[in-house]
Amino acid sequence: MPNIAPRYWLMIAILGFVWGGTFLLIKLALEGTTPFWLAASRIGFAALLLCAIWGIRGFKLFKDQTNWPSLILIGVLSTALPFMLISWGQQHVSSGFTGISMAAIPLMVLPLAHVFIPGEQMTLRRLIGFCIGFVGVALLIGGKAFTSSGSELESYGRAACLSSAACYSVSSILTRRLPPVDPLGLAAILLVIGSTIIVPVAWMAEGPPVVPDNRTLLIAAVLGLIPTAAANLLRVIVVREAGPTFMTLTNYQVPIWAVVLGAVFLGEELPPSMLLAMTLILGGLGLSQFGRLKRLFGGTQGHNP
Template identity: 45%
Template sequence: MSASAGKLNWIKLLALGLIWGASFMFISVALRDMGPLTIVAGRVGLGTLVLLVVLRMRGITLPSFKTSNGRLVWLSAAAMGLFSSALPFALLSWGQKYVASGFAGVCMAVVPLFVLPLAHFLVPGERLTLQRGISFLIGFAGVVVLIGFDALRLVGSDYEALARIACLGASLCYAAGAIITRLCPKTDMLSLSAAALLSATVIITPFALAIEGIPAMPSALSLVAILYLGLFPTALAQVLLVQVIRDAGPSFMSLVNYQVPVWSVLFGVVLLNEILPPQLYLSLALILGGLLLSRKRRQAVAA
C-alpha cells in the first residue's frame, strides 16, 4: 500500500467513525416525530435503494438464486439483514427513547469483545486465548458498569433499564452479524451488502406498518435525520467499508471501534446537551482497554 493510499484509507476510516458516531444523535432527532420501527424501515429502505443504484453504476449484480452457492449467499444475506441491520437498528432506536445517544454509542465499543467468545465456538482457528479471555473480562466489567447493577436486577416498569439492555443486545446482534459475514461464501462485498439491506427491508417493513402504521409527514428536521441515516451510516458507509477492508485489511478497519463511542458522546453532549453519568466514562475506559488488549495479541501474532 503506497503512502498516498495509506493516507486515503486513514481519511476514510476517520469518515466512517464520524458517520457512525453521529448516527445515534440523528436517531434521537428522528424519534421526536417517528416510531423506532418506522425509522428503521426508512433508513434500510433508503439505504437499499442507494446501494442498488451503486451496483447498477458499477455493473455488479445481486447474488443469483439459480446456483446453490448463490442461494447460500442469499441465506447468509438474510441472516446478515436480520442481525446486522433490522434487529440491532430496532433495538437501538427503541432504546434511545429512554437513554442518551451517547450511551447507545458507547455500547457499540462492546461489539469486538462480544465477537471473541462467538468466534471461539463458530469460526475455525479463532481460539479464545488467555489474553483474549482477560480482555473480554475487562470489557465485560465495563459493560456491568455501563448498564448498572439496577439493570441487572431489572424492575419490570423500569424502561431505562430495559433500554440499556436493548442497546447492549444490539451490540450482540452486530457481533453475530460479523460472524455470519465471515462465514458467508465468497462473493462481491457490495453485492452482499445490498442483498443484506434488501433482506432487512423485507423483514422490518411489515412489522413497522403493523405496529406503528403509515407514518404522518415528519418535520423537516426529522426528515433530514432519516435521510442522513439512510444515505450515510447505512449506504455510503458500506461502500467505504468495502474499500477500506480491500485496501488496508480488516485489522485496520477494526480501529473504527475506538472512534464511534467517542464521537457519539461528543455529539450527544455538545449538540443535544445530554448529561452523561460519570460511570459511563469509566465503563468506556474499561471497554476500550479490553479492546486494546485483544488487539495487542493480534498485532504480536502478525509481527
C-alpha cells in the same frame, strides 16, 4: 493472527465516530417521526442508494459459489430484527442498558469466531483486553446502566436488547463465512432484505407513514446515507477482509463518541469518570490488539497474538 492493513484501522475509527454520532441524529429525528418508520426510512433509503450504484456495476454478487440461505439470514440478523428488537426494548429499559448490550457484542463474537472462523482463535490476552474495555464502557455509562426503568416488561426489554446484540454477533460470523462475494452487492442486498421486512412491520406497528417536516426528512436522509449505506458497506468490507473480531473494536468506541458528541451538541454533562473510562477502553483495546499494533508501528512480521 494475520496482519491488519492500516486502511482497516482507519475504517473502524470512522465507523466508531459515525455510529457514535448516530444516537444524536436519531434523538433529533424522533422529534418529528416514529421509531419504526425512522428505521424503515433509513434502511429503505440506504437500500435504494446502494442498489443504484450496484446496478451501475452490473448487479454482480457471488463470484463462484452461492449461499442464498445464509445471505437471507444475514439480512434479517444484521438490520431488520435487531432494529426492531432495540426499538421495542428501549421502551422498557434504561438507555444505559442499551449501551451495555451493544458493548457486549465483542464478548459474544470472541468465542463464536474462535469456533467458526479459522485464524480467529481466542487468546487470553485478547479476552482480558476485551473484558477491560467492557468495564470501561460500563464505567462510562455509569450506574444508570443497571438501574430499573420501573416497567413491568423490563426483563423482556433487557432480553430484547441482548438479543439484538446476539443478532449482530451471529450476522458478523455468517458474513465472514460467505463464499467470495462483491462487497457493494452484499451491502446492498442485505439492506434490501432488511427493508422488505421492516417496512410492513412499521406499517402494522405504527400505521401508515405520516410525511414529516423538512428538518426530519433531512436528518433521515443523512441517517440513510452515512451511518446506514456508507457505514454498512465499510462494515461488510472490514468483516470480510479483516475479520469479525477486529470489527467489534467499533463497539467500544461508539459510547465514547456518543457521550462526547452529546455534550458538544446537546449540552449533556460529561460523566466524572470519563477520563478513567476512556483509559480503560483504549487500554483494553490496545491489549487485545497488542500483536497487530506492534507489527503496525514496529514493522515486524511475526504472527504472535
